[in-house]
Amino acid sequence: MLHTITGNPDYFQTLKNKQATFMLAMSNTATANIEGITQAGIPGMLHLTPVLDAEFLATGEVRSLPNIAETPKGVPTPALITRAIHLLHPFAHVELLDLGLEVQPQGDDLTIHHFDIAPSQSIAKGANIDAKEVFEKGYAFGKNYACKDDYLILGESVPSGTTTATATALALGYDAKELFSSSFKNVPNNIRQETINKALVNIEGKTDLFDILGTVSDNMLIFNAGFILGVNSRFPIVLAGGTQMSCVLLVANSIVQYMGTKIDSSKLTLATTKWVAQDDNSDIKALLEMLDFPIDAYYSNFDFSLSNHPALKLYDEGEAKEGVGAGGALVYGILNGLGKEDITKEVEGFLG
DSSP states (O other), X not given: OEEEEESOTTGGGGGTTOOEEEEEEEOOBGGGGSTTSOOSSOTTOGGGHHHHHHHHXXXXXXXXXXXXXXXXXXXXXXXXXXXXHHHHSOOSEEEEEESSOSSOOOOTTOOEEEOOOOOBOOTTTOOOOOHHHHHHHHHHHHHHOOOSSSEEEEEEEXXXXXXXXXXXXXXXXXXXXXXXXXXXXXXXXXXXXXXXXXXXXXXXXXXXXXXXXXXXXXXXXXXXXXXXXXXXXXXXXXXXXXXXXXXXXXXXXXXXXXXXOOOOOTTEEEEEXXXXXXXXXXXXXXXXXXXXXXXXXXXXXXXXXXXXXXXXXXXXXXXXXXXXXXXXXXXXXXXXXXXXXXXXXXXXXXXX
C-alpha cells in the first residue's frame, strides 16, 4: 500500500503503530484573489478555505460557513480524507498554526498557535513579507516545540499555494518550471504563468535571499522551512503534502546554503497522495532530487476506485490531488492498519 518516491523504502516502518500529533499550517495569500488562479475553495471566499479545513478537521463541523468548502466543479476538500483517518484511528493531538489568516477558526476547543503574522500580498505585486522575521519565528517555534507524541505530521492549507511555491522555487534558482502540481486537472497555465512572470520581474536586481523570499513566497513556505530547521531532527516529522511541501524543503535547502550550515534530514520525511505522485502535469520526484540532502518520500496507493460517489470520482480524474495533510494522513492510517474500504466508507459518510 505504500510506495517509495525517493530514499529508503524501509524508513516508514519505524513509524508503524506509533502515535502522531497532526499539525495544520494555515495561511492566506492575496495571490488567491487573482481570478481563475485556483479552485481550492469557494469563489469570492477563498480566504475561508484554511479556516473551514481546520474547523472540520479538528471538530467534524464547519463553523464559519453553513457548508464544507468545495470547488466550483464540486470537488470536496481533502480535509474529508484527513478527518476520516482521524475518526478511524485518531491523531493523539490536532494543533493549528495561524501563519497569517484573514479570519480565525471558531471555537474554544481548538489548539491554535499564533505568531502575529499578517496575510501576505499577491506575488504579482510583491508579497510584502518580512521573510527573515517569519523564518526566525518558525525557527524559534521549532527549537522550543515539544512533540507530545512519537512523531509529528505537518500539513498545510494555503489557497493558490502551488503558484507561490512555483514562483519561490524559480526565484531561488531551481529549474522547476514544469514540476509543480495544481488544484486543477487542466492547469490554467496562462493565468498562473502570467502571475509567476510578474513575481519574477519584482525580484530583478535583488540578491538577498530573504528579500527574494519576501517578494515571491508565502508565509507557510518560509515559516515551515524555519520550523524544520529549528526542530533539527529532535523528533520525526512527516511533511504531509505534495509539491508545496517539496518547496518547503527547497526553501530550507537554500537557507542552509545561504547561511553556510547543514540540515539533519535523518528524521524528516515527506508523504503525499497517489494523485500527486502519479500526476502527469508535475514531478515531485524531480523536485526532491534537487535537494542537497537525502529525503525519504512516500505515497499511499489509496484512491476512490471503490466509491461510486461522483464528487469523489473527481479525485481519480485529477481534479484534486492533495491538501490538509491528506497524503500524510493516509500513510498514518495505513501504518496503523486501516484499509481502503474503511477509509472510503468513512469519507462517503460525510457526503451523504
